[in-house]
Amino acid sequence: MTDYAREEHHEFLTATEQALADPQLQSMLGRLGETLGARNRQAFAQLPGADALRWEAKRIKDQALAQLDQLLDQLARQIEARGGHVHWAADGAEARKIILSILEQHGVRKVVKSKSMTTEEIHLNPALEDSGIQVVETDFGEYIIQLAGQRPSHLVAPAIHMTVEQIAQVLSQESPEPLPPEPETLTRFARQKLRQHFATAQAGISGVNFAVAETGTVVIISNEGNARLTTTVPPLHIAVMGMEKVIPRMEHLPVFLKVLARAATGQKLSVYTSLITGPRRPEELDGPEEFHLVILDNGRSRILGGPLRESLFCIRCGACLNACPVYRNVGGHAYGGVYAGPIGAVLTPLYDGLDVNHHLPHASSLCGACQAACPVRIAIPELLIRLREQLVERSQRVPRRERAAYGLWAWMLRRPWAYRLATWLTTRSLGRWRRNRWLTRLPGKLHGWTAQRDFPAPAPERFRDWWQRQGKHVPAREKQPGSA
Numbered sequence: 001m002t003d004y005a006r007e008e009h010h011e012f013l014t015a016t017e018q019a020l021a022d023p024q025l026q027s028m029l030g031r032l033g034e035t036l037g038a039r040n041r042q043a044f045a046q047l048p049g050a051d052a053l054r055w056e057a058k059r060i061k062d063q064a065l066a067q068l069d070q071l072l073d074q075l076a077r078q079i080e081a082r083g084g085h086v087h088w089a090a091d092g093a094e095a096r097k098i099i100l101s102i103l104e105q106h107g108v109r110k111v112v113k114s115k116s117m118t119t120e121e122i123h124l125n126p127a128l129e130d131s132g133i134q135v136v137e138t139d140f141g142e143y144i145i146q147l148a149g150q151r152p153s154h155l156v157a158p159a160i161h162m163t164v165e166q167i168a169q170v171l172s173q174e175s176p177e178p179l180p181p182e183p184e185t186l187t188r189f190a191r192q193k194l195r196q197h198f199a200t201a202q203a204g205i206s207g208v209n210f211a212v213a214e215t216g217t218v219v220i221i222s223n224e225g226n227a228r229l230t231t232t233v234p235p236l237h238i239a240v241m242g243m244e245k246v247i248p249r250m251e252h253l254p255v256f257l258k259v260l261a262r263a264a265t266g267q268k269l270s271v272y273t274s275l276i277t278g279p280r281r282p283e284e285l286d287g288p289e290e291f292h293l294v295i296l297d298n299g300r301s302r303i304l305g306g307p308l309r310e311s312l313f314c315i316r317c318g319a320c321l322n323a324c325p326v327y328r329n330v331g332g333h334a335y336g337g338v339y340a341g342p343i344g345a346v347l348t349p350l351y352d353g354l355d356v357n358h359h360l361p362h363a364s365s366l367c368g369a370c371q372a373a374c375p376v377r378i379a380i381p382e383l384l385i386r387l388r389e390q391l392v393e394r395s396q397r398v399p400r401r402e403r404a405a406y407g408l409w410a411w412m413l414r415r416p417w418a419y420r421l422a423t424w425l426t427t428r429s430l431g432r433w434r435r436n437r438w439l440t441r442l443p444g445k446l447h448g449w450t451a452q453r454d455f456p457a458p459a460p461e462r463f464r465d466w467w468q469r470q471g472k473h474v475p476a477r478e479k480q481p482g483s484a
């Protein structure tokens, strides 16, 4: 069986260097903070009680995960009671198998898809194409990157790394004549093309933003209307969701609708919010004849009981990407996996393996901007530190010299006389080289740091020496040689 996930891994450090050397990408990323990032901050600033709402969103997620088994069971019963079908997939391979088997039973040759990171996570498109099924992405950004043969570079704006000229070039492949780089013309062209696909596809595949256990309703949010066409025009609808998307009751949904739209794009509400409860009923005018929900585990139940549980709160809004100084310099493709940015640096190692993604937990300055932007207040820096701890426990990813350096550091911190000696030596060596409070060139291997930025210089005098010079008292404990 093809291992679609393994085929994707690449060298993170090389990818970041390439991204940093790409002027076009740098100019696109440079605008991110002033567009999506700024809109997010403004939208929350204008919302009364925004802080309380974000805490409430976190509380609901926490509560839902605490009773995940019962909620998923309730969701499945409600969907089946309304004529829908529910499937359970332990991993990506099983999810692909289930979806392929449903499509084969119905003789499907063409599928339209609305934007879904979960189907990206299970690498569904290449599996369907390998089985001879045509797949058409219908979100405008996804359509562009599908034609370009790329992966999304952002959770909500998959083609954000491309210029309008590049998009015109990509769409021109589908046009009898070259298209001009004008957003209106390009959008009109894509709309006409996609309408033909909606009308001729035999199945629609979507993701799920939230699933309400109480009513058996799946909620799909979009700004382009393509999700509504994907889920209502073809006779067969398959929705794919990660098991953490379930929420207990319908009254919880508005909390998430308010925070998701604001965090993702700065809107008060997304343009289309579709609530789907089973297949079309006899008295209804539209909707699919058959509805299937595939509930994906893919490592989530393992994460649920561990220290990285909070990563399951993520509602895929992309706000942490817009806030992150690393993402804003290297873009989404450098991360190598399906999920990019700070939350991608947590999710990709969790879903695809820590060993093959060992650089990602270090792809953060731990500045906390991601946590501040997150509408469900996920402590992303803490999760990254947990993953770093796991790497250290496995040891093989920590170079011998680094281990020796930290061992020496720990030894020194346990011995005050050694600590005092080291700080005395530091101020008398590095402290003397300071120029305007910064060291601009460090010797040997340390040169890597100052090649890109300056290093904050230690003071020319230790605080304890200055304190004593002022005639102040140094605690007796400090004076005891060898005391801890």
Ligand code: SF4
Residues within 6 Å of the ligand: 155, 263, 313, 314, 315, 316, 317, 318, 319, 320, 321, 343, 370, 373, 374, 375, 376, 377, 378, 380
């Ligand atoms: S971690 Fe938070 S900010 Fe980042 S995508 Fe998930 S919900 Fe949005």
